[in-house]
Amino acid sequence: MSPSDGWRAEAVGRLEADFNRSADTHLFRLELPGIPDISLYFKDESTHPTRSLKHRLARSLFLYAICNGWVVEGTTVVEASSGSTAVSEAYFARLLGLPFIAVMPKGTSPEKIAAIEFYGGRCHLVDNAAEIYGASQRVAQETGGHYMDQFSYAERATDWRGNNNIAQSIFQQMASEPHPVPQWIVVSAGTGGTAATIGRYLRYQRHPTRLCVADPENSVFYDSYVAGRSDITIETSSNVEGIGRPRLEPSFIPGVVDHMIKVPDAASFAAMRVLAQRVDHLPGGSTGTNLYAALQAIRDMREEGSAGSVVTLLCDPGERYRKTYYNDDWLTANGFDIAPYTSQIDRFFDTGEWLAIS
Numbered sequence: 001m002s003p004s005d006g007w008r009a010e011a012v013g014r015l016e017a018d019f020n021r022s023a024d025t026h027l028f029r030l031e032l033p034g035i036p037d038i039s040l041y042f043k044d045e046s047t048h049p050t051r052s053l054k055h056r057l058a059r060s061l062f063l064y065a066i067c068n069g070w071v072v073e074g075t076t077v078v079e080a081s082s083g084s085t086a087v088s089e090a091y092f093a094r095l096l097g098l099p100f101i102a103v104m105p106k107g108t109s110p111e112k113i114a115a116i117e118f119y120g121g122r123c124h125l126v127d128n129a130a131e132i133y134g135a136s137q138r139v140a141q142e143t144g145g146h147y148m149d150q151f152s153y154a155e156r157a158t159d160w161r162g163n164n165n166i167a168q169s170i171f172q173q174m175a176s177e178p179h180p181v182p183q184w185i186v187v188s189a190g191t192g193g194t195a196a197t198i199g200r201y202l203r204y205q206r207h208p209t210r211l212c213v214a215d216p217e218n219s220v221f222y223d224s225y226v227a228g229r230s231d232i233t234i235e236t237s238s239n240v241e242g243i244g245r246p247r248l249e250p251s252f253i254p255g256v257v258d259h260m261i262k263v264p265d266a267a268s269f270a271a272m273r274v275l276a277q278r279v280d281h282l283p284g285g286s287t288g289t290n291l292y293a294a295l296q297a298i299r300d301m302r303e304e305g306s307a308g309s310v311v312t313l314l315c316d317p318g319e320r321y322r323k324t325y326y327n328d329d330w331l332t333a334n335g336f337d338i339a340p341y342t343s344q345i346d347r348f349f350d351t352g353e354w355l356a357i358s
């Protein structure tokens, strides 16, 4: 036994014990008064200890890096993040007694920065989203640390066949519903890891369920998918924290995706707010993106005359966005007019009628 084996065993044991103390997340149903034949469900990932779906990813990334021998006792862990992953990784780094540095764009919400610092992590801010990769490599080199690189490893660090992953959990929780096998699962993409896990699981289990990925503005996932290209890049950063990337991330696996929808940012924020009014939850922006795409899947099912279910994700809580997406002045100052989308969504919920935005 080498001296590092002891630390590794202890670290893996701590991660397992933490998992053992944690509960699974809820799947709740949202009433659609005007559409009685179709049910819409949300997998509520805001109830993890670090409040987002990145809790699952961070745990997987630490296990992967430790088992690979990339992270050992005392390793400084460095990550490129738009915020949520860094919050979850800071939590696990503290659990394991490892120093942690998050490299993030300047616009990252102060609430997320505070959460990272709460768990003892340090934040290194850069001007825009495209710079986080290079800056993370440099910080890792300077500190002799390990760049975790969620955008490369998300798709492979998570066990897509099962082992309590998000897809397996959804299907177990759907088991007693009127339509236990959903027609669609709708997600959005940051790393693309959640889409990869769900898409592969659907194929492995031979479910007829199709996977739809929603993409916000200022992101290349949609254009890359439609054009079948991997070299498209942009300079701007996504306005919807957690999703939308300036390059096609290695963890985004187009082959597991059945359909993509581009969602205007104003529609995401409108959907987020309509949801906040109709359930006892305050969702974040990417949940609005998911909902707006899920409603279009439901609209199409209705037009085909099919009954069934659709599952999407509540990715993180809205408390992190009170000063931005939930603040009317912020919306106006940033040029988002959500009113037309709000009426469209409310109308659809209540009557099943989808009005075109003029």
Ligand SMILES: *Cc1c(COP(=O)(O)O)cnc(C)c1O
Pocket: 052, 053, 054, 084, 085, 154, 188, 189, 190, 191, 192, 193, 194, 195, 241, 242, 243, 284, 286, 287, 315, 316
């Ligand atoms: C990361 C993230 C997503 C997308 O998940 P991926 O698995 O990285 O594609 C959606 N919403 C929020 C809030 C996120 O942080």
